[in-house]
Amino acid sequence: MNTADLGLPVDVPSTALFTDQYEFTMLQAALKAGTAQRRSVFEVFTRRLPEGRRYGVVAGTGRVLDAVENFRFDPDVLAFLRERKIVDEETLDWLAGYRFSGDVWGYPEGEVYFPGSPIMRVEGTFAECVLLETVILSILNHDSAIAAAASRMASAAGDRPLIEMGARRTHELAAVAASRAAYLGGFTSTSDLAAGFRYGIPTVGTSAHAFTLLHDRERDAFQAQVDSMGRGTTLLVDTYDVAEAVRTAVEVAGPELGAVRIDSGDLLLVAHRVRQQLDELGATDTRIIVTSDLDEYAIASLAAAPVDAYGVGTQLVTGSGHPTCSMVYKLVARAESTDAGAPLVPVAKKSSGGKTSIGGRKWAARRLDEYGAAEAEVVGTGPVPAELADRQLLVELVKGGDVVAREPLDVVRDRHAAARASLPLSATQLSRGEPVIPTEYVNGRSESRTGA
Incomplete structure (x- = not known):
């Protein structure tokens, strides 16, 4: 991928430094602790829409795919990390061979989203997934806001x-x-x-x-x-x-x-x-x-x-x-050990102050009313109900490290027009209000609702 396609200066060789330092310090500590290779699931979502907005728009997915593909640690980047003593030599050796080999699922670009929607899901080892947090959020937060x-x-x-x-x-x-x-x-x-x-x-x-x-x-x-x-x-x-x-x-x-x-x-x-x-x-x-x-x-x-x-x-x-969408990238599940077949354990932040999250790998579907208009965003961690099986929203974007869903921009543009048209008419009102449809959480045992 030519860096010019990302809107980068031609002298920037990769997206690897479009990140925060603590991604590298977490990596180094996890490598030393022997937990870096635990299979992990991260999800991108927002807890709320910007004040007064009725729906959000997923944008930047194509740029995220380019950024993930171009996330490489060339000699100049490694030299910078060594000179600044950001990480130790063992970590630098690991970074030298970095290639994302996991899977990415997400809402198709142009789709609409609501509070709690798992807009993107990144799966792989903790080490390879945690490094992508900042670059993914910076792209999705900016582009989706615009x-x-x-x-x-x-x-x-x-x-x-x-x-x-x-x-x-x-x-x-x-x-x-x-x-x-x-x-x-x-x-x-x-x-x-x-x-x-x-x-x-x-x-x-x-x-x-x-x-x-x-x-x-x-x-x-x-x-x-x-x-x-x-x-x-x-x-x-x-x-x-x-x-x-x-x-x-x-x-x-x-x-x-x-x-x-x-x-x-x-x-x-x-x-x-x-x-x-x-x-x-x-x-x-x-x-x-x-x-x-x-x-x-x-x-x-x-x-x-x-x-x-x-x-x-x-x-x-x-x-x-509203120059950002307040999207976050949170670990929602991780394996019990580094064994390839180790089961995933749901994990979630439980602190007070409105920043709690729901653990577990999630699916999402949009339920329609009798007239074919969207009536609820359904997000779950258990089996997908049969009546929603053909209404699932997440699609495979990256498989085994390879991009599998790159699309022409005109296709994405048409998708958004169709997605917006599928919402209740009040979605286009400019007066302040709550999300135009509620989000329902399903865990196989109970349901909870948020939104209007």
């Missing part, structure tokens, strides 16, 4: 296209991942060329206010852009006076002008005025694109406006107020 915001914005936008424009509002590598997550969540294009190059996302872009200010007259700027890009281009009309700019734009490009972009002011009022003006000038097919710190609420407020597309930046790449 995808959830994008999904809400796509619901608010309806059939109108959304353009991802947030590259300048976040870290340059995070911008590429954010664009991928936004496309998964329902955006149609991006301004970020690196995202287009790496993931095949359609790219768009024309000009900024600086281009207009460069020229002696706004007309000259418009003429230069039309001469370069054709009459179907998008002209930015709010550098000076919007009404005058629209008039000039149609004079320069004619009624074939592709679109005008509005980036400031009362967008609802201005959009109505611009639409009326364009129609009066004969540019009835010229589209109106609005930008300017939009979020899902602003997009929803423009539903009745004559707007044809939205460009979203800051609020998208910061998760629209």
Whole structure:
């Protein structure tokens, strides 16, 4: 796997240091204690959704698979660990031959999730699984937060296209991942060329206010852009006076002008005025694109406006107020010994303060109501009830260390659209509320419920 596919600088040879130091100190201690080779099961889940959110979106799975495949300790990485005395020589020798040889199961990318959903399950020895904690969480927490915001914005936008424009509002590598997550969540294009190059996302872009200010007259700027890009281009009309700019734009490009972009002011009022003006000038097919710190609420407020597309930046790449999903990676089962056939024992953190978890390797299924809409997320540790056997959510992603479920991004995008459509209609409401369906826990003996 080329590191460029991960959005990494070309001089970064692996993902092995995208981690926290305590993963290595735990490894070293476990190797000395003779417990490192115990078969273990780790699960990724979140105890709650961000406040007010009705559902979560699984995003970043494809990037996780790349990261696991690229988790290697080359000589430079080992030299760094030796120089800093992070671990001892015995541990360094073990790391030199590291290759993840276990199994990974998870919700298909693009699927929705709820509190307690076992979004990803990583199985192997304790030593090989514990090292993957930080890189898996960093990818899933970031990408899922962006995808959830994008999904809400796509619901608010309806059939109108959304353009991802947030590259300048976040870290340059995070911008590429954010664009991928936004496309998964329902955006149609991006301004970020690196995202287009790496993931095949359609790219768009024309000009900024600086281009207009460069020229002696706004007309000259418009003429230069039309001469370069054709009459179907998008002209930015709010550098000076919007009404005058629209008039000039149609004079320069004619009624074939592709679109005008509005980036400031009362967008609802201005959009109505611009639409009326364009129609009066004969540019009835010229589209109106609005930008300017939009979020899902602003997009929803423009539903009745004559707007044809939205460009979203800051609020998208910061998760629209929720930049992380608070996912955790917890050991839920481990073998009684290092023997290959040793049975698994459920384990779980039981401390107070709202951070308890449920032990045991889990399955998950989504129960539907009589109309085919989701009515509950069912998570269990015992046998899967017969009526849920064909509704299970986890799929095999990695088998024996080999990736077996890499998918095109468009497939993932379509899956999310279908998953969102399968939820109750209240899932798309922007008003604050609880998860749209409850999570039910089944252990073969009893049930408990959480959520709305």
